[in-house]
Amino acid sequence: xxxxxxxxxxxxxxxxxxxxxxxxxxxxxxxxxxxxxxxxxxxxxxxxxxxxxxxxxxxxxxxxxxxxxxxxxxxxxxxxxxxxxxxxxxxxxxxxxxxxxxxxxxxxxxxxxxxxxxxxxxxxxxxxxxxxxxxxxxxxxxxxxxxxxxxxxxxxxxxxxxxxxxxxxxxxxxxxxxxxxxxxxxxxxxxxxxxxxxxxxxxxxxxxxxxxxxxxxxxxxxxxxxxxxxxxxxxxxxxxxxxxxxxxxxxxxxxxxxxxxxxxxxxxxxxxxxxxxxxxxxxxxxxxxxxxxxxxxxxxxxxxxxxxxxxxxxxxxxxxxxxxxxxxxxxxxxxxxxxxxxxxxxxxxxxxxxxxxxxxxxxxxxxxxxxxxxxxxxxx
Numbered sequence: 001x002x003x004x005x006x007x008x009x010x011x012x013x014x015x016x017x018x019x020x021x022x023x024x025x026x027x028x029x030x031x032x033x034x035x036x037x038x039x040x041x042x043x044x045x046x047x048x049x050x051x052x053x054x055x056x057x058x059x060x061x062x063x064x065x066x067x068x069x070x071x072x073x074x075x076x077x078x079x080x081x082x083x084x085x086x087x088x089x090x091x092x093x094x095x096x097x098x099x100x101x102x103x104x105x106x107x108x109x110x111x112x113x114x115x116x117x118x119x120x121x122x123x124x125x126x127x128x129x130x131x132x133x134x135x136x137x138x139x140x141x142x143x144x145x146x147x148x149x150x151x152x153x154x155x156x157x158x159x160x161x162x163x164x165x166x167x168x169x170x171x172x173x174x175x176x177x178x179x180x181x182x183x184x185x186x187x188x189x190x191x192x193x194x195x196x197x198x199x200x201x202x203x204x205x206x207x208x209x210x211x212x213x214x215x216x217x218x219x220x221x222x223x224x225x226x227x228x229x230x231x232x233x234x235x236x237x238x239x240x241x242x243x244x245x246x247x248x249x250x251x252x253x254x255x256x257x258x259x260x261x262x263x264x265x266x267x268x269x270x271x272x273x274x275x276x277x278x279x280x281x282x283x284x285x286x287x288x289x290x291x292x293x294x295x296x297x298x299x300x301x302x303x304x305x306x307x308x309x310x311x312x313x314x315x316x317x318x319x320x321x322x323x324x325x326x327x328x329x330x331x332x333x334x335x336x337x338x339x340x341x342x343x344x345x346x347x348x349x350x351x352x353x354x355x356x357x358x359x360x361x362x363x364x365x366x367x368x369x370x371x372x373x374x375x376x377x378x379x380x
Contacts (some may be wrong), residue, residue, distance in 0.1 A: 001277075003040055003291070003295050004277065005072065005076075006360060007066070009072055009073065009076060010074060012073055013076050013080065014124070016055075016076060016077055016080045017057075017080055019053070020080060020081070020084050020086060021030050024046065024049075024084055024086050025045065025046075027088065027186075028042045028046060028086065029084060029085065030085065032084075032085040032087070033085060033260065034349045034350075035329070035349030035353040036349050036353075037210075037353070037356065038087035038088075038207075039199075039273050040123070040162075040165040041239060042087050042288070043087045043090055043120070044123075045088070045090050045289065046086055046087045046362050047090060047119070047120045048119055048120060050089060051118050051119050051120075052069065052228055054066050054067030054068075055067055055077060055088045055089075056094065056118050056119070056120070056165050057089065057094050057117070058074050058119070059074055059079055059100060060094075060098060060099075060102075060114075061102075064098070064102065064110070064115075064118070065114065065118035065119070066113045066118070067112065070232065071298055071299055072299055074141075075294075075295065075298060075299075079249065079251060079255070080252070081252065082253040082255070082256050083252050083256045083259075084250025084256075085253075090120055090123065090124075090165075091122070092117075092123075092124045092125055092126050092161075092162070092170075093120065093122075093124050093297075094118075094358075096124075096126060097117060097124050097170050097240075097345070098114060098117050099239070099240070100170075100187070100227060100236050100239060101113055101114060101117075101227065101241060101242050102114070104228035104235070104236050105189070105227055105228075106224075106228050108224070109189075109224075109227065113189070120167055121160055122167045122169070123162070123165055123166045123167050123168070124164045124166060124168050124170055124260065125160050125161060125162050125165075125166035125167065125168075125169050125170075126160065126169070126170060127142075127157040127160060127169040127170065127171030127172065127190070127214060127309055128140075128157070128162065128171070128172055128237070129157065129158055129159045129160070130154060130156060130157055130158055131158055133291065134159070135366070135369060137172070137237070138181040138182045138185070138234070140155075140172055140173075140179060140185065141155055141174060141287075142154070142155025142156065142157065142171065142172075142173050142174065142216060142247060143155055143173065143174050143175075143177065144173035144174065144186060144221070146175070146223070146306060147176075147220075148196070149222060149223050150220045150221060150222055150223060151173070151175070151186075151188065151220070151221045151223060152218055152219065152221075152228070153188070153190065153216045153218075153219040153221055154216055154217060154219070154257070155173070155197075156213060156215050156216070156222050157167060157169075157213070157214040157216075158170065158202075158211075158212075158213045158214075159202075159211045159363070160164040160199075160211060160212045160213070160214050161211055161212075162209075162210070163192070163199050163212035163214050163361075164199060164201055164209060164212055165166050166192055167191070167192060167193070168186065168189060168190060168191055168192055168251070169189075169190050169192055170187050170188070170189050170190075170227070171187075171188050171189075171190055171290070172186070172187060172234075172237055172328050173185065173186055173188055173233070174186075175230055175231055175233075176231050176351055178230060181235070182234040183231060184231055185231065185233040185234045185237070186226060186228075186230050186231055186232070186233040187226070187227040187233035187236040187237065188221055188225055188226060188227070188233075189221075189225040189227060190216075190219065190221050190225065192214075192241055194219050194220065195211045195219070195220075196216060196217045196218050196219040196220075196223070197215070197216060197217075197219055198211070198213075198214070198215040198217075199214050200212060200214075200215070201212045204355075204356070204359070205355045205356075205358065206352045206353070206355035206356040207352060207355075208352070208356070210356075214357060220355075226281065237355035241305075248314045248315050248364075249290050249291075249293070249294040249317070249318035250318050250322060251287065251290055251291045251294050251316040251318070252291065252320070253322065254283075254287045254290065254321050254322060254325060255287055255291075257322070257326070257329060258280065258283055258284060258287060258324040258325060260329065261280060261283075261328055261329055261332060262280060264329070264332040264333075265280070265332060268332065270332075274291050279328065282323065283324060283328075286317075286320060286321055290318060290321060293310075293313065293314065293317075294314055297310040297311070297313075297314060301303055306311055309373050309374050309376075309377035312365075312370040312373040312374050312377075313370075313374065314368055314369075315364060315365060316370040316371065316374075319361045319367060320361075320362045320367075321359065323357050323358070325361060326350075326353055326356075326357035327354055327357075328356040329350045329353070329354065330350050330351045330352075330353075330354035333350045333351060342359070
């Protein structure tokens with residue numbers, strides 16, 4: 001299968017490339033190229049630039065600050081952001097909470113929050129996982145008790161990405177302990193500056209504090225911050241988790257990292273290393289196959305309906321390729337490899353990124369879970 005873009009879509013790709021070339025700050029591009037993850041300032045700066053033409057929320061309706069792009073155009077935009085490389089729009093605001101508010105939120109909630117999500121005036125994080133409630137999310141224990149015009153929240157969330165930067169958190173809480181697990185859960189928006197909240201960073205293997213624990217002790221949350229109906233938050237959660245599949249394969253990221261590996265091999269005088277170039281060629285072929293599969297799934301509605309496990313294929317294979325690329329880049333950083341990277345430009349950051357990549361096969365549904373889904377699909 002070839003990817004046959006329309007003339008209009010090809011024009012759109014050139015428009016995106018020109019925009020990025022003209023507007024992406026050089027210091028942000030250089031840091032990401034060297035292997036750094038975007039910091040808070042990088043993401044806010046670039047998202048506000050994208051918001052000028054609705055591209056910070058490309059799939060949102062125009063009346064909410066989006067661009068109402070079709071699926072193909074969204075994929076083109078995502079690929080070009082990865083290839084630049086540029087920070088992506090903040091995922092919790094744009095891909096998760098925004099669509100939930102449009103479907104389940106009140107007009108007042110939409111009017112207040114959606115413009116702030118688009119422009120990143122408020123940074124949200126996701127409060128789902130808890131100790132003992134990760135893959136089995138419905139076992140969560142963080143409780144919200146109704147008290148007049150407020151909920152009083154007590155409990156703990158963990159593995160909460162970017163909570164150290166966030167202003168608010170959208171959280172699943174248990175509002176009916178007597179109901180069956182999924183039936184007693186509600187979806188709350190909580191200001192992290194509310195008294196009783198503690199955010200504690202968790203140092204990960206790459207030396208960063210990207211994930212956090214969040215503790216709630218008698219935290220008062222106005223009932224107006226309930227999204228949807230009380231005890232029906234599981235519907236919001238299912239919609240959130242199923243709503244956004246664009247980009248799950250991270251094809252553009254793989255292509256950008258592969259090109260960096262080629263460049264480092266050339267600069268490092270490894271053009272005669274046949275084994276290395278064979279490895280690069282194999283990765284190139286795998287990325288191309290991933291790209292074709294990604295487009296076939298996302299641009300053919302009948303494929304999505306016929307084989308929902310396609311998303312698991314994309315997540316599983318995309319994760320494997322990214323981890324292989326990050327390992328290769330860490331090796332190319334210098335003779336010291338993982339222990340003593342000698343390159344001030346690439347080494348330390350690429351090695352750090354390799355360590356960060358080990359989490360790819362855990363978050364967003366572990367590789368083991370993806371394989372279970374595929375096995376059930378084959379046996380069905």
